[in-house]
Amino acid sequence: MMQPMRLRLRRQGRASPLLCLSAAILAAALLPGAAVADGVTPSEARLLRDEVKDMFYHAFDGYMQHAFPLDELRPLSCQGEDSLGGYALTLIDSLDTLALLGDKERFAAGVEWVGKNVRFDINKTVSVFETNIRILGGLLSAHLIASDYATGMEIESYDGQLLHLSVDLAQRLLPAFDTPTGIPFGSVNLLYGVDDDESKITSTAGGGTLTLEFGVLSRLTNNTVFEQVAKKSVRGIWARRSKLNLVGAHINVFTGEWTQKDAGIGTSIDSFYEYVLKAYLLFGDEEYLYVFQEAYKAAMHYLHHDPWYIEVNMNSGATVWPLFNSLQAFWPGLQI
Template identity: 95%
Template sequence: MQPMRLLRRQGPPLLCLSAALLACALLAGPAVADGVTPSEARRLRDEVKDMFYHAFDGYMQHAFPLDELRPLSCQGEDSLGGYALTLIDSLDTLALLGDKERFSAGVQWVGKNVRFDINKTVSVFETNIRILGGLLSAHLIASDYATGMRIDSYDDQLLHLADDLAQRLLPAFDTPTGIPFGSVNLLYGVDDDESKVTSTAGGGTLTLEFGILSRLTNNSVFEQVTKNSVRGIWARRSKLNLVGAHINVFTGEWTQKDAGIGTSIDSFYEYLLKAYLLFGDEEYLYVFQEAYKAVMHYLHHDPWYIEVNMNSGATVWPLFNSLQAFWPGLQVLAGDVDPAIRTHAAFFSVWKKYGFTPEGFNLATSTVQNGQRSYPLRPELIESTYWLFKATRDYRYLDVGRDILASLQYGAKCPCGYCHISDVETHKQDDHMESFFLAETVKYLWLLFDLAVGPDNIVENGPYKYIFSTEGHLLPATPEIALTNCFQSIFNVQCFVCNKRLHQGSLSRIESRSKTWHLVPQ
């Protein structure tokens, strides 16, 4: 008998139980930290808020309505599609901070001024996670009185924009494999000379946004095409249950066979688990469990993860790349906390060594990988720090957050915002600030410290439980979205203590607790 069948007969699936653990952690109350005290955590939270407004105001004053801010020269640039990218990406962060005035102004401006009937060729992946996700999250907040951010004059303008945008992305899915092209022209569809090669993340990181849009518009086509894309990728996995980094969307042949959890693959794994948690679709759960077991068997060299050939399992790169840093946070959601703790500590040791994480760190030489020396303000390490603190209430993660905040303040702050670091050894600044700095990096850092002082925000104390998209957008488990899935119901159950060895496919011990939960030693 398969382990998950057994679990389903005896009670909620393992991943439901692990999400319940997070609910219990949420109820546990403020943490008392030996390193960062509650009063210091409050000060740090306020400092992060000031960080957000330094960057957001810099964008609005010097770059808006262009896509992104150049924070050294105090100018703007169109980097994606020329539709006020940073504003759209930042809307739900404004709501999270309780800034109803600027949230309302931003929503109303976008609703009146942004249009997608433009002759622009854009990345399907980036447009989905930044623009479509930003529109949907802001719509769900602005249209609901229960969030405390309802805008009286709002009449679903962002939802209409999201629907229009997704319709313009649909031609990318017209391929023999169902896996979409990497780019599409918003006015004319797929360009004749568009590459037939796309990344695994590009084809597998669409299910949350498109699935929500299907539920909000009663148009199943959005959810169906993205599920077909996931199926197309998984059907071409190797015999080891590993996927490569790049694939030909016409032939289904892998053009890059390196299997990893970082660059070009990362959020494929993330959206498998999160699509199950949000929608309750057990097909995603099954694929995630099979993929996760393969990762832990072939890629995990405790505490690090390497890249291997997807067919043979032979090592290709003994490399830590910064996008891998999301993985401990995903493991917390999956209930596999012990390896997450060890891996996070290893990843943070790289940050401590340089003050930032380089895009690539060679594990064989313990040096920065040539050509991968930059730190573009990535959020992944902070995201995992937040989830681990939420799960364990261990003060060390507040210390990590304090160190990261100090690095950003002293190394990345520049006249109008925060700069990319072009070299983590010299700390030379680069005149660029990605929109995800405001959508993710600052958001997770603020949530970390807010959680320590007794949170009062829509994520921790709001009317719904939230899944974060890979861009950090707030996706609520409302009845119309979550329907009758596991994630909607688990937060009404008792708390659990369990031995969380997901990759071994077993749940060895469950004990109920009324208010708090603790990890069982392995």
């Protein structure tokens, strides 16, 4: 049974750890004296920063001019399309970046528009993975930034609209978790739940990339259901690891059988590693740290072939794909 929902909005007094984290990230991004990488001078860092800023606004302004309020911009035709649900996905996904860039005017305008216009009681079947990381994550990060003065982006008129939307959306995703393994279906209809013909096969990343958003939402609402289902999904995947402590790429959410036994750090698996480490760092849960340490040791032993990482059979360790792929690019950042 769902627990009673109590929304907690901190607008003054001692900030929560989540809000402190938001403020720290914003400060690191905006302060002129922020640390730079070895071999990069402060002037070079400023040029690179400005180049990134220009790239963002080129993409964001193009979307707002040619595609908004549809989900995404088709770059060749300069036309918009509702590709992932039909709720101005790119705007929601960009709100925290606007804040990181110090663009309070457009951040505030975006938050206000989303709060007034976005609804999730729609007959659309959406990806649980994409909806979580891009929509739920975008709403929660913007809520944390907009509701705390320490970020420098507080919106005085903001009254928690994005948190209410987050709760509504997450509740509509919950039917996907109703499986024998606890690992969710890959897609869910926002109005009717899981379609009768929905595939029972999902990726490891799809089942292991939910803990941050669902965990934050549980802490903001005092409703433990969200964090519980996300953690059960991680446990469901990890319990089915091989004797080598490797996980495969795709799994049947009903039987728990691996349908693709290729283990790697890239496609279909990548963010499983990312989220178990970040869940420990954000929530202090030692179980996530244990999973990461064991999975990381196995990855470095069986997958690391200097200077890149390969894919192997999760049971035997035999090479099945000796090539690097672009979704492995996050790994060095995880190792820092």
